[in-house]
Amino acid sequence: MSAGAMLVALGLEAVFGWPEAVYRRIGHPVTWIGAAITGLEARMNRPGPLRTAAGGVVTVVVTALVAAAAWVLAQLLPAGWLGMVLSGVLAAPFVAARSLHDHVAAVARRLAENDLVQARQEVAKIVGRETDALDVQGVSRAALESLAENASDGVVAPLFWGVLFGLPGIAGYKAINT
Template sequence: MLVALALDAVLGWPKPFFAAIGHPVTWIGALISRLDIWLNLDEVDPGQRRLAGVITALAVTALVGELAWIATWFLPAGWVGVLLGGVLAWPFVAMRSMHDHVAAVERPLAAGDLEHARHEVSMIVGRDPSRLDEAGVARASLESLAENTSDGIVAPVFWGVLLGLPGIAAYKAINTLDSMIGHRTPRHEAFGWASARIDDLVNLIPARLTGLLFALTSNRPKEALATMWRDAGHHRSPNAGWPEAALAAALGIRLSGPRIYGDRVADESWVNEGAPDPTPEDISRGLASYRYAMIALALMVAVSASI
């Protein structure tokens, strides 16, 4: 996992690699899309669609985990095997990508180019960017940073530390299932039910760990811990509220709150209510907090490796 984190921090996932072979998550996504077409049939009742979704979630997770397990058979012993295993785990960590996407929002927003900032934030959130003002764009980018720090880095590394290459690969399969079919839409309400519930389960510990990392590496650890404990349960997600609340308190801003998805207004509670809305400078501060949290994560992994 340390090798994977180091490679991703330095290189990200290089564009020539993506052009040549794509990315393992896109391969998993292609399989999920195919199963969605084959098994999520409009003419069957919701119970059958839910059963088909359970089978899809279990089959995709088992297949990806099994392939990763088979790959470990061919790894040599010693440090060569550790390095090669880290290379195989590398694409399942999105530390550099997350930082770059949020920084791409901060730069035009700080320069006063709201339209460009809206375009960049649309790459990382699902809400309608055309309805967002400067504070809304800043909030959306920081909320994505907090939630995806858990889903994209801490959780895969956590499961990789526990279960090795099969653990990190299976986690990314679960997370990809949730992102693709785990939505409460007419098409996926039943079919994606299992994927959403499994994703909630495997993120229970990592989300709380991510909140702790944000809180303990901040200048306001007591306030961040207290806010996380108080406000995490107000969030629509059983997990995302933990890192969002910790980051909000660490930066002294409010997050979440009402937002627009298409033609639907989601009237959601504020996290760290009473604090001001974020500014472009707060995005920069949030990225600094993210970097400190990732350094702390790497140190935790190093300590666990030495035990």
Template sequence: MSWTALAHPPDTLALLALALAIEAGAGYPDALYRALGHPVTWIGRLIAALDRRLNRGFPAARRAAGVVALGLLLGVVGIAALGLTAAAGLAGPVAGIAVLAVLAASLPAQRSLHQHVARVAAGLREDGLPGGRSAVAMIVGRDPQTLDEAGICRAAIESLSENFSDGIVAPAFWIGLGGLPGGALYKAINTADSMVGHRTPRHEAFGWAAARLDDLVNLPASRLTALLIVAAAARHRGASPAGAWEAVWRDARRHRSPNAGWPEAAMAGALGLRLAGPRVYDGVTVRDAWMGGGRAEAGPADVERALAVYRTACLLLWLLTAVAATLLALV
């Protein structure tokens, strides 16, 4: 088998199924992070260097520089990922997929997302508002001091829902389509958006290309994430798949983000909550539509219910991947 075969289904789906299982079971080991860092930190250093060197001048020049920077970023990441795929191909089909799966396991974040969100519920239960605010500040950008218990819990559930889409389902989608290069290129785009895709004086023009491309590449995953949450809700007593679907149909397109509303509306409807709505970032209130028509008063038990739905949705994602890989291998 040539190395190029490892960049096409069914092998990309097989390595995705293995990568998801590895990451769910082991995450990204702390010792490895301390020794070598993480692919996102490597990508982040390159983005920061490009930002320092190219982000200057008047707005039109900054926008053009942002396009160039994004192209350079994707070129470097794509070449590196293709090189690793080629090297893995030399080991043969089975060993090659195993090697690529270990590498690809660094791209989704099922385990770490669960841990961070679970700490919010634990912080509230153990240390009250200070504990909850400290934990939620690790996963959201809004000012935690403005949040009461309900606001903390809504923020944690919103973060869980949105990051399930762009931190897990989206890299999985692109790994499934394009193997390690597909997943790595997605992660580069998403990291660039998180670092420079903001409407601030420095980055509004420079980060325009990254923000628009991130919206595009997240579009299929956000819809798939909503469907996974709807299906997962059917497996939990007290969760409503019909409510999830109704909220998606009614509210998802009303969110200021073209993608975040889909998983947030699905989770809100599944749990009988209202998510999103007005929020405070750096002292500025952002007026956004509510997702879901339930209660706004969320508590730690609701965070734990959301985590239960999330775990089932992750399992469904893996099952879909494994079944698709098996069926394609039999064709």
């Protein structure tokens, strides 16, 4: 996938994100991947000596299926600038810049309003730690740490794998990362 397609993906995702109306109607590709993982895990995650191997099989199967589906879609795209734009459109759901911005901006807004209680509630949506005792600096630090970590997982890495291996790369990365 070209850098141009990745710029299209990043631009579309930054401007539109994944609209709530679309999410309500069809969900999101990453939630589809998560549902596949959950379904396979429910069938294969059994106590015993093969538990780790089963987890590896689930990882490989889901990643291969997602990457293969993305490869098929990529093969159906026309050549030239239209194919590049469509490739970017298909890649956009696998980039999470808008969601990341919106969550961190909500924390910043609450802090700017001097509403520490609400800021704690907002930051709790993006961190995996207890937030009730955080002071202003703690909330800020937690939001920035989450921004740094999730920028890597949600923006930089997907774009990297998309440029390197095209639509199968970005989709496969999200499957592994989910």
